[in-house]
Amino acid sequence: MHKDDSEWEEPSFWLPSQVPVSFLPELEKGGPAELLLEAYRRMVLGRRFDRQATALARQGRLAVYPSSLGQEACQVGAALALRETDWLFPTYRDCVALVSRGIDPVETLTLLRGDAHCGYDPTRHRTAPQCTPLATHAAHAVGLAHGERLKGSDTVALALVGDGATSEGDFHEAVNLAGVLRAPVVFLVQNNRYAISVPFSAQTAAPGLAYKGIGYGVRAEQVDGNDAAAVLAVLTAAVEDARRGGGPWLVEAHTYRVGPHTSADDPSRYRTAAEEEHWLARDPLARLEAALRERGMLSDADVMAVSEEAEAQATRLRERLAQDPETASSSALFDHVFATPTPHLNAQREALHGELERR
Numbered sequence: 001m002h003k004d005d006s007e008w009e010e011p012s013f014w015l016p017s018q019v020p021v022s023f024l025p026e027l028e029k030g031g032p033a034e035l036l037l038e039a040y041r042r043m044v045l046g047r048r049f050d051r052q053a054t055a056l057a058r059q060g061r062l063a064v065y066p067s068s069l070g071q072e073a074c075q076v077g078a079a080l081a082l083r084e085t086d087w088l089f090p091t092y093r094d095c096v097a098l099v100s101r102g103i104d105p106v107e108t109l110t111l112l113r114g115d116a117h118c119g120y121d122p123t124r125h126r127t128a129p130q131c132t133p134l135a136t137h138a139a140h141a142v143g144l145a146h147g148e149r150l151k152g153s154d155t156v157a158l159a160l161v162g163d164g165a166t167s168e169g170d171f172h173e174a175v176n177l178a179g180v181l182r183a184p185v186v187f188l189v190q191n192n193r194y195a196i197s198v199p200f201s202a203q204t205a206a207p208g209l210a211y212k213g214i215g216y217g218v219r220a221e222q223v224d225g226n227d228a229a230a231v232l233a234v235l236t237a238a239v240e241d242a243r244r245g246g247g248p249w250l251v252e253a254h255t256y257r258v259g260p261h262t263s264a265d266d267p268s269r270y271r272t273a274a275e276e277e278h279w280l281a282r283d284p285l286a287r288l289e290a291a292l293r294e295r296g297m298l299s300d301a302d303v304m305a306v307s308e309e310a311e312a313q314a315t316r317l318r319e320r321l322a323q324d325p326e327t328a329s330s331s332a333l334f335d336h337v338f339a340t341p342t343p344h345l346n347a348q349r350e351a352l353h354g355e356l357e358r359r
Contacts, residue, residue, distance in 0.1 A: 046096035048310035070258035073284035077231035138174035164195025192257035213250030225253030
């Protein structure tokens with residue numbers, strides 16, 4: 001808790017890195033330039049999606065929405081660092097990463113609308129269902145990555161976690177298992193400074209969360225999570241090294257959650273306006289746009305075109321979510337519990353149908 005705005009100071013972190021954290025000076029070479037232009041486009045689309053989803057939650061169209069405003073570089077960077085054959089393991093806050101991965105925005109919001117536990121086909125999109133319990137999906141990412149390697153594939157799994165998740169036992173078990181198996185998995189910890197309302201300083205005495213990987217024999221890196229070029233450089237290096245058999249990585253991205261924890265939260269109860277203003281000046285989207293403009297790679301016309309594309313996407317999202325959802329039949333509760341329904345499951349299905357018929 002901060003007593004007043006004047007007392008807040010930016011925490012200091014030691015940020016060692018063994019890989020280049022920015023390739024902006026090399027943009028003239030073509031590949032990185034095109035990648036960052038695509039990152040810019042997806043970040044603009046993602047931010048507009050995020051703002052629209054926040055508005056829909058306030059209107060009652062969504063049950064709740066956890067904004068990732070300010071974390072777009074991490075969200076888009078994670079999606080761009082992966083191949084289509086790789087797997088992404090997201091949390092409830094990673095909707096922008098899902099949209100950036102090509103998942104239908106409406107399907108992305110199905111969970112938060114309350115229509116289903118997952119609105120998209122995980123196998124088709126190589127994206128696990130969004131995980132609401134903290135860190136439970138981290139072990140799943142390790143298991144999938146290890147299993148794919150045993151099958152002879154070069155698939156990499158990338159698990160997105162928040163700083164709060166690193167305080168959970170599931171996280172430590174997953175990182176330890178990954179280290180023992182040398183599984184091709186990357187853990188991206190988006191350290192946005194708060195686990196709901198608990199500040200980073202109250203979560204750990206370690207100077208950074210990347211240090212938690214060192215004890216498990218996992219390569220650990222820290223990166224400026226509000227620098228899109230840095231995030232892309234580090235994550236691309238991590239994913240490709242894991243793919244080549246280099247073992248797991250833990251990447252801590254220092255970023256900030258500009259919005260509330262969810263649409264039901266009031267962040268003014270636990271942080272100050274001065275702190276928020278400090279981080280607004282480090283806006284990842286504005287930083288990337290300024291860097292691209294400075295190098296003559298982005299014009300006013302380009303910015304306008306992407307903005308119009310984002311607005312059109314938001315309009316379609318509003319229109320589609322204004323329609324009543326198609327509710328599944330009661331039988332859907334039993335459809336995907338087991339590949340072959342068990343006698344007990346069939347008995348439960350019949351019992352439910354009998355109860356509904358009596359009403």
